[in-house]
Every structure is written in C-alpha cells, then in structure tokens.
Amino acid sequence: xxxxAVDDDPIIHDLLRDGLASQNNIDLTCVESAEDALEVLHGAxxxxxxxxxxxxxxxxxxxxxxxxxxxxEEHRTTPIIMITASRQPEQMQRAFDAGATDYVTKPFxxxxxxxxxxxxxxxxxxxxxxxxxxxxxxxxxxLTRIEFEDRLALGxxxxxxxxxxxxxxxxxxxxxxxAMSLIAVEMTGAQIHFNSVTPAQFRHDIQSxxxxxxxxxxxxxxxxxxxxxxVFIAIQHGRKRVDVKALETEISRNLGSxxxxxxxxxxxxxxxxxxxxxxxxxxxxxxASDTLKAYLDKRKRVPTVDHAEEAHLFAAMRxxxxxxx
Numbered sequence: 001x002x003x004x005a006v007d008d009d010p011i012i013h014d015l016l017r018d019g020l021a022s023q024n025n026i027d028l029t030c031v032e033s034a035e036d037a038l039e040v041l042h043g044a045x046x047x048x049x050x051x052x053x054x055x056x057x058x059x060x061x062x063x064x065x066x067x068x069x070x071x072x073e074e075h076r077t078t079p080i081i082m083i084t085a086s087r088q089p090e091q092m093q094r095a096f097d098a099g100a101t102d103y104v105t106k107p108f109x110x111x112x113x114x115x116x117x118x119x120x121x122x123x124x125x126x127x128x129x130x131x132x133x134x135x136x137x138x139x140x141x142x143l144t145r146i147e148f149e150d151r152l153a154l155g156x157x158x159x160x161x162x163x164x165x166x167x168x169x170x171x172x173x174x175x176x177x178x179a180m181s182l183i184a185v186e187m188t189g190a191q192i193h194f195n196s197v198t199p200a201q202f203r204h205d206i207q208s209x210x211x212x213x214x215x216x217x218x219x220x221x222x223x224x225x226x227x228x229x230x231v232f233i234a235i236q237h238g239r240k241r242v243d244v245k246a247l248e249t250e251i252s253r254n255l256g257s258x259x260x261x262x263x264x265x266x267x268x269x270x271x272x273x274x275x276x277x278x279x280x281x282x283x284x285x286x287x288a289s290d291t292l293k294a295y296l297d298k299r300k301r302v303p304t305v306d307h308a309e310e311a312h313l314f315a316a317m318r319x320x321x322x323x324x325x
Contacts (some may be wrong), residue, residue, distance in 0.1 A: 001121050002027045002046065006037045006065065007054040007083060010148045012106075016052065019110035020117065034060035038068060047074040050120045052104075055084045063098045069088070070099035072203075077127050079120035083108075105160075146203065148194045151228045154207055158215040163225040166235065172283030181242045182200065182236040182291060184252060185213055190230020201261065209272070212255035216247060227296055230270075235288070239281055247300040248274035 005016050005028060009238070013030040014015060020026045029048075031037050034057050051069060053062040062082060063291050082095045082103040092103060101123070105117045125139075146152065154160040187193065187209065194202050213224055213232055220236040236242055252272055259269040277295045
C-alpha cells in the first residue's frame with residue numbers, strides 16, 4: 001500500500017516510519033508541505049492508496065490540501081487521515097467537510113496509528129475492487145451493446161449465414177438465372193421488444209427465432225440471414241412457390257416449442273409475419289440482390305412501432321405487473 005504523509009516535523013516522519021514498519025507491503029513517502037505533496041502527486045506514476053495529512057502546515061494547511069486532493073479524479077474516494085494536536089470539534093468538522101476520512105491525534109503511538117491505517121487500507125482495497133468490477137461491467141456492456149439496426153451474426157445457429165455473405169453470394173452469381181423465392185420473416189413489435197429487454201436477451205431471442213426459421217425450411221435449398229430491425233431474409237431455391245401462410249404457421253409452432261427467455265420477466269414469443277418479397281421465380285444474382293436491398297431500404301422508412309401492437313403489448317405488461325389500466 002502506497003501512503004503519502006505530509007507533516008513539517010521530521011520527528012513525525014520518523015514516528016510514522018517506526019509505527020508502520022510492522023505492517024507488510026507499506027510504501028511510505030514523507031514530505032513537509034502541501035506544495036511538495038501536490039508536486040509528488042502530479043508526478044506519481046501510480047495513485048496513492050492512503051494519505052496522512054497534518055492539519056497545521058506552513059503555507060497551505062492540511063484541510064485545504066485535503067480539499068485539493070479530493071478534487072483529483074483518481075483520489076475522490078482515497079482514504080485521508082488527518083493528523084492533529086488540536087481537539088477542537090470545529091476544526092475536525094472543517095476537515096471532514098473537506099473530505100477527510102478519519103483522524104489521529106498527537107502524540108500517537110504505533111498501535112493507534114495501525115488501528116487507523118489498517119481499516120483505511122481495507123476500505124481502499126474494497127473501493128478499488130468495486131471500481132474494477134464496475135469497469136469490467138462497463139466493458140461487458142460495451143461489448144454486448146447492440147443497436148436495433150445491427151445485422152447480428154448468428155454463427156451459433158446451424159444453417160445461418162451472415163447477411164453480407166448472402167449479398168456477396170448473389171453478386172457473384174452472374175451469367176445465369178436461378179429459380180428461387182425471396183422470403184422475409186418479420187417480428188411484429190420488434191422495436192418495442194428491443195426496448196423492453198437487455199441486449200443479451202434480445203440477441204438470445206433473435207437466435208431463437210432464427211433457429212425456428214431454419215427448422216421450418218429445407219436446409220439443402222435455403223439460405224437464411226438476419227438483416228436487422230427484426231427482419232430475417234430467406235432465399236429458397238426451386239421453382240415451386242412457397243406457401244408463406246403455411247410457412248408462417250410452421251415457424252411460429254417451432255418457435256413456441258423452443259422459446260425459453262433468459263429471465264422470468266421476459267415477454268412471450270413474438271408474433272411473426274412471413275411475406276413474399278416478390279412473386280418472381282427466376283432471378284439473376286444482381287436482380288435478387290437489388291430487390292432485397294430495395295425491400296430492406298423500404299423497411300427502414302416504415303415506422304417500426306405499430307401503435308395497435310404497442311397498445312396491446314403495454315396492456316399485457318400492465319396486466320402482468322398488476323398495474324391499473
């Protein structure tokens with residue numbers, strides 16, 4: 001533990017060194033003025049873990065120094081123990097108002113000093129651990145943060161491709177026409193669903209819908225990807241027209257059998273709408289790519305919140321939470 005002690009009396013420096021010598025892992029730095037302390041602080045490669053400040057210092061006093069230390073971002077919560085020969089309550093109240101954590105009175109012995117420094121060390125270790133945990137949580141949130149428009153890659157769902165991969169495959173399919181159907185599966189109320197759950201839950205739900213789609217379509221003739229905004233794209237090869245209503249029923253049935261939310265408060269399986277993007281059966285790769293792009297661009301211009309669906313969802317939420325309508 002790194003401690004910075006500020007006192008203009010060299011004898012106090014010796015007492016501090018002797019009093020803290022019995023404690024392991026103490027790195028004590030002693031200076032004689034507030035100005036010297038601030039110079040050490042600004043030049044330090046690592047922040048200090050505890051401060052010992054004499055109140056009566058030449059020039060800037062210990063209370064003002066305490067206030068200056070608290071103004072530094074890295075020391076807003078670092079323990080600060082004041083050293084004083086005074087027992088005036090008003091003076092100690094000023095020190096606490098400036099941000100002091102504790103105090104020790106002169107003359108002090110090694111036992112009293114240890115009983116002040118050791119809890120300060122434990123407090124600082126706890127706060128540093130909390131800071132590390134908070135940083136780790138923030139980093140995890142950053143890594144898992146997703147936007148509604150994101151084209152999530154579902155590599156852990158068998159039979160799923162990335163949307164960019166499908167687009168590239170179509171653009172490389174030149175010089176011939178192919179028999180295939182362009183299908184979209186839309187999650188109704190997707191924006192509301194996205195806003196009401198965590199990023200992890202939304203990703204989990206998208207994976208569940210993707211798995212239901214894969215299960216419902218012939219794997220050897222179908223390419224499927226998630227295009228963002230609650231929309232899935234499926235390209236099924238073959239001349240036979242896809243019965244989108246029957247497909248929608250099958251996907252919903254399969255989704256209902258695998259729907260397992262991550263939390264008890266999550267919503268039930270979303271309603272799905274299956275649409276045929278075009279009635280064409282023969283496509284060049286470029287034409288199919290352009291048609292998909294036009295469909296997705298149009299979807300971006302359509303409001304993502306259906307107000308009737310929104311009213312229905314919030315009514316269901318109020319009922320589940322036992323709130324008045």
